[in-house]
Amino acid sequence: MKKLFYSSFIFISVFALSSCEDVIELKVQDGVEQLVVDGWLTSKYEDQIIKLTLSQGYFDNSDPKPATGANVIVFEEDSTSHVLLEIDNSGEYLLPKEETGFLKENGQYALYIEYEGEAYAAVSKLNRVPPIDSLSYEYFEFPFAPDDSAATEGYFAEFYANEPAGEGDTYWIRTKKNGELINDPTLISIAYDAGFTPGSGTDGLIFILPVRQSINDGLYVHGDSIHVELWSTTPDAYYYLLQVRQESSSGGIFATPPANIPTNIFNLNSASEKKAIGFFGVSGVSMFDAVIDSTKARISD
């Protein structure tokens, strides 16, 4: 992986020959406000929140308006319902941790939302997730300082987990560095089986090297804490996240044409003009914690 870094430096220096990016003013056509669903239930024992907001003009950088007064219900396969209550007109709908016990492996769940006379729904499934076995890190030094980070030396970490046999499992790897989630959309780490894509034939392997190392954002230093979570997802969540990453990393010579990010939220009245966007997912989660200790670093090769 170190080598990968070096190579990308060479690549970048070739392109950086004289290329540049300038932030500019741009006027775009305004669209129509839509309901946005941001909801992801997990098997973690904690309060779970489904957030409803309204979309806004692309360059409108004010806080989004909450979608208040909605009825939000999660259904189990046998139609058992769990009503989520809104927290103080905030557009945030709460499922208290005491009530999350119904979320089980292989369970299928439906989200139902009633908002301004329209009814929306989405379905998802809680898939299996393997445990994370271990985490290791090795000392690393950049050949020259990366422009956005002060640290030119530190530790490069990787996690180990065995992907279970059986094709078509998908994952989302989420990492907290010193308690803060690495939320850079261009760094979204997703896996299809133990590799990156459906055609990669990596089913049943240890997650491949670049996936194992996708928990780094810059370098870790002595004393930093790492908290890695492995989330199982449904294949449509994998494609959703893939597109989120793609649309966030666009630009440059090899950019793909922009496309709308798919949503799994549908209006129960398919004839209705009103469509919602966003995503509803359910995940099983396994996690691993470590604190970087320079004396325990793996010997570099």
Add this chain to the structure above:
Amino acid sequence: MKIRLFILLLLASSYNLLAQESSLSGYVRDASNGEGMIGASIYVKELKTGTQTNAYGFYSISIPSGRYTLVLTSIGYSPLEKIIELDGSQKMDFEMTDEASVLQEVVVKAQREDANVKSLEMSVNKVEMKTIKKMPAFLGEVDVIRSIQYLPGVSSVGEGASGFNVRGGGIDQNLVLLDEAPVYNSSHLFGFFSVFNPDAVKDVKLIKGGIPSNYGGRVSSILDVRMKEGNSKKPEFSGGLGTIFSRFAYERPFLKEKGSFIVALRRSYIDVLAKPFLKGDLKDSRFFFYDFTAKGNYKINNKNTVFLSGYFGKDVFGADFGFNWGNSTTSLRWNHVFNDKLFMNTTVFYSKYDYLIDSDLSNENDQDSFRWESNIENYSIKPDFQYYLNTKNTLSFGGQSIYYRFNPGQAEAVSGGETRSIGLPDKYAVESGVYIGNEQKLTDRISLQYGIRYSDYRYIGKGNKITLSTEGVEPGERKNVADIEAVESGELIQQYGNWEPRFSANVSLGGSSSLKLSYNRLAQYVHLLSNTTASSPLDVWTPSSNNIKPQLSDQIAMGYFRNFDSNTYEASVEVYYKKLYNQIDYVRNADLLLNPAVEADLLAGDGRAYGAEFYLKKNKGKFNGWVSYTLARTERLVEGLNNDDWFPARIDKMHNLSLVSIYDTDKKWTYSATFNFSSGTPASFPTNKFLWQGIALPHNYYDTRNTYRIPASHRLDVAATRKNKHAFFKKGESEWVFSVYNVYNRRNPFSVYVRQNEDNFAMTEAVRYSVFASILPAVTYNFKF
């Protein structure tokens, strides 16, 4: 069918014109190095008729016995006037002298430099290598593909993008031929440089329309690059030292001047210079690109000549994680003169493009690695005949058969010591064509070229036949794989056949002007899958199949050609309309690499392109060059995209203005400047943003495509060449070339896009991206001795 009948009738009528005539045939060569001259014109003064040499320098003309004055002309050469006594059929070879090497000699007034008005060719542009070498070059590296982008009707998606676009066609819709073998990726370093070594290139011809029936296989254009044959008079070394490449070429005659050869090598040397500055692991890093070009020819006797040419090029990047790609072509050609009227060339070629990605080049890590390769390979035989029937008719006929093998991707992943091979099965196809065409002088004023090509394509096993289902699939979405059937070796999976009529006419309007008209239909059976703004070296070529229909195009073009001031200036205006069928587009999130069912991710649509091209060129004098302006539109219609409405294609540029000027002083210096202005390419932007997990995400409520334009680009480049008397030890000649790219330091936008703010992912901003954002000066030293 009507067209076929029409052609048969015309052919039959031409046979009636057979008269008892003698013929004069032979070769026209360059006096300085013995290279066969392409497209030199031979004019018989007394009869006011003439012909042109073919791609091998051969000509044949049928005229009654008698005494004639022949005038030979070719741009850049001194006209040659010869009085001949023709008594029965005769062979006669001529040699022409470079204009520049004629000192103060009384020059015969040129008679036939009006080829662009008189010839049947339209929508054809030739740029002399001499001119290309004088034009300002990017980082001082003379580049064929960059130079042709100054021609009318030719553009690219942006600075630094690979390939070129002709009249609304994609980069894979140009048939790029190097000595008749196709080149699948014409770029080094992602598109910054083209693969042709200027020291080994003799002639470059771009055909945008009125494509004769002997060409087929791509729907937009033909770029016919011919390599030098090698100096058959004396040994010669030439080379140069530039900012990027160092070049070296050697050519010489052998076996008593019956044969000659040329070998030319280029290599980038930035890595060599950088080496002392790299430490540790970086010491092993490799980043270079090179190409090797070689060609030899041997004249067995007056009737038989053989040529063997080869090209091998590679780009290599990486320290330990490596990436390389390259083309190689080999072609063997046999020229045979059956008699003074029948000329044959048979080409056998092999062409390959491949790439490799390896995470562990030095094989240090046996626990974890990834290795992936892909290639396209083909073998072909192509006999072409030219029959100089009589003064009024020249027939051409022949065929071609190409055997393709596609390797869409073979990968090996090792994780924790366990290995997995992911192989996509190879794909096989055979593409064949037969054609016949005639060039006919109907009357003094009207000449015609017409012909027909039939192409046959077979997608064959061994392989997988994938059946797709659109049940429950919205248009524009990924299709479902309904069935995968293993097909035995050689078994037919899908067959396609297409009649491709070709026609062009030249109507002389008297004086030095003419009106030209052309129509052609073209079929294309192999496609480059590329969903990025500029094509990347990783893009995979894929064959037509039961799910991918061949691309077709119909083009009509009309042009007015006129020369002024005794052919000092040539001018033309052309308009064209092109309809494209079965154009490939992609579903959202298309997975084009290592995808066994990649066909499910493809969409098919129609395209249309139309425009007007204006061209004014000054051929003679110390000050020469050209101005070209293109007004054009290129659109696509794909079900499932842009609400099923037409949208501008990503290569669409409405205005494109180019200026090329060269000033040769009598003394040591030559100055040149090029300027280009082009409209911005289209772009799509979101209308809305929505917040998800603290990240601002884009959403286009109307789901439209390419409704915006990025700002226009313009750029001025200049160069000065200083000729020295000698190269080394008072021998040979040499020159210094000083060039400046982007003189007034403009940041031309390559793209404009939107993104989240780096420090706060909930905030949004727009960004303009420029590939080159500074002045780039360069110095090159060239020598020859």
